[in-house]
Amino acid sequence: MPLLEIRNVTRRFGTLTAIDRVTLSIEAGEFFTLLGPSGCGKTTLLRMIAGFDAPDAGSIFLDGRDLADKPPEQRPVHTVFQSYALFPHMSVARNVAFPLQMAKKPPEEIAAKVKQALAEVHLEDKGASYPHELSGGQKQRVALARALVTRPRMLLLDEPLGALDAKLREQMEIELISLQRDVGITFVFVTHAQPEALALSHRIAVMRDGRVEQMDTPSRLYGFPANRFVADFIGNCNMLPATVSEATPHGLRLAVGALGEVAAPPAERARAGQAGVLALRPEQVHIVAANAAHELKNHFAGRVRDFLYIGDVTTYVVELENGTRIEALLANSAPGRARFFEVDEPVKVAWRHDAGIFLLD
Template identity: 45%
Template sequence: MMKSLGSIRRSFAPWADPASKPFISVKNVTKKFGDFTAVDDLSLNIYTREFFALLGASGCGKSTLLRMLAGFEQPTSGEIILDGQSLAGIPPYRRPVNMMFQSYALFPHMTVENNVAFGLKQDGMPKADIAERVAQMLKLVKLEKFAKRKPHQLSGGQRQRVALARSLAKRPKVLLLDEPLGALDKKLREETQFELMDLQQELGLTFVVVTHDQEEAMTMADRIAVMSHGKVVQVATPAEIYEAPNSRFVADFIGDVNIFDGKVTSAEDGYIRVETTGGIPVRMASPEKPGNGAKAAVAIRPEKIRIGRQPPAHAPVNAAEGEIWDIGYLGDMTVFHIRLKDGKVVKASSLNAVRAVEDPLGYDQQVWISFGDDAGVVLKD
């Protein structure tokens, strides 16, 4: 019986152990296409059995990096080491990796079992061993009953599983996934995310996934590398990326955020005070001690902001008065856009914990927003 995924993932953190050796090391890798630099002097480490996500907008270099790991592109400079061996000059078919493409790239004229068996036949595996391995893979992805069907007779989710089974059939040390769930509808995509996590745990493989979907990366990955313009901006666990972004870019890219810009008026006892451009005094916990007058930005997630009809006891610090401008009902939560007196629009979200609210907040109502002094993070840039 497979162990609980939660208990394993909670304790999994080889990157925090100085004695751990990276399974994949990308060392100062640059990739240029003519005058365009797709990957710019990038370095990162990935560990054995890690589910690692490369996250970023289109054109940030994440797919190029994945293709270099697969061997479809060669670095202009730098080195990639896998399990202690440099990958320089090693063709794709000799690398202990396999890649699952966004398009799935299934052979339309072949049955499901023949699609899964294709790579094994190319390697010259005996027929009996191929049949056994294909049966194992189809059982793993729950497609035993569909072995004789062809791709056009399958749903999008089933085709995705065939592609996954084919990628895993050769038992690679690393599975590379390029936007693997992009073709699926939202509900199926969410279900498949957890199936991929379970499969990765059961097989004990290292997964490297490329995605532009923040929620997908946050759900599946042990760690995330946020990329921008060919560089890694931050590498951390999903919780660290979300709660402690290291820059304005990461804070703004991951989820929704409110950013209050201003100048530091004091810094002492682990807290700083910032007078924002809108005149709202903010007091926030911070290990940094910038000098008075230094520029500062405080990032606060919408769920950390409280809404009330009356000013909080600690007003005016970490509080402001405004008007409800827009309301978005999402079922599990309601999102409010509150326009402050200086014109700034702040987003706040409220969990719909009960089925009905006696006196719900409505459009154009005057309200107060407030937040605790540990609700946000002071950004360095």
């Protein structure tokens, strides 16, 4: 039995359908992420799990029991809020003790558990501090300790890393992963930042307009997006409009606009004559000098239009002879590479016949 089951849940605000017949289940011990652009309904769904909002239709089950009649304070589910929502008039230790006091635990137990929870988030020496004396990352950890101290069945995290700067966010991501593994509690994480979702989650539900577009592991979402939205939202993608000219179990032959014929891996539902896009990740596209030898079937000549030097990699924007623009990624550690390609330099882009994925419109 899954830990949490959301069955056919719908939530409307006036004429807006914020959640549209969503069904999903989350297993115990999972790090599950609701990913989507703002307004996709992910926060509404989280608030319904916490009990701050109720579905107009459908039900939510925790451990097989319907949560409909349970107010937030009676659900074994705690939330880490985006703003942390630490009580400003209480010390760190009293903040962490709060849920234990509400559960009427004896004082000795409270003291021991607060100490342990603060140790888990590496804030042993901050118990006497007040929230305003802490940095953003420290506040974040106090919020985590406070939400985890009673060992809830599930922890809900509402964009908890949104307010942190990039460096700190990366550090907190690593801490979140190890914390989740150590305490073994199911995390349900809401974010609009796809790198965060890919880095942290066991499974991700990609949401748009109140619906789940695709639900899968990070690597499968990235490698096999179900549609254009997912392909575009997760990572970067070259989208080449294409028509199927031939479909076999071994592969597709596509007519890609003015590029001509392109070979692509097989797609289950593709039939000759259908229109769609070939979604191609920049790192699948090789870029080589115009006169270099190559043995790839899909190759096209063009010129470097722009490049972005990121450090570990360089992203090149190559304009092909027919005007199509393709992004190609080149690792700067590539062996034997003597120099960068410059703007306007003639180059060739190429990709394997089994690279990319054909998505029907």
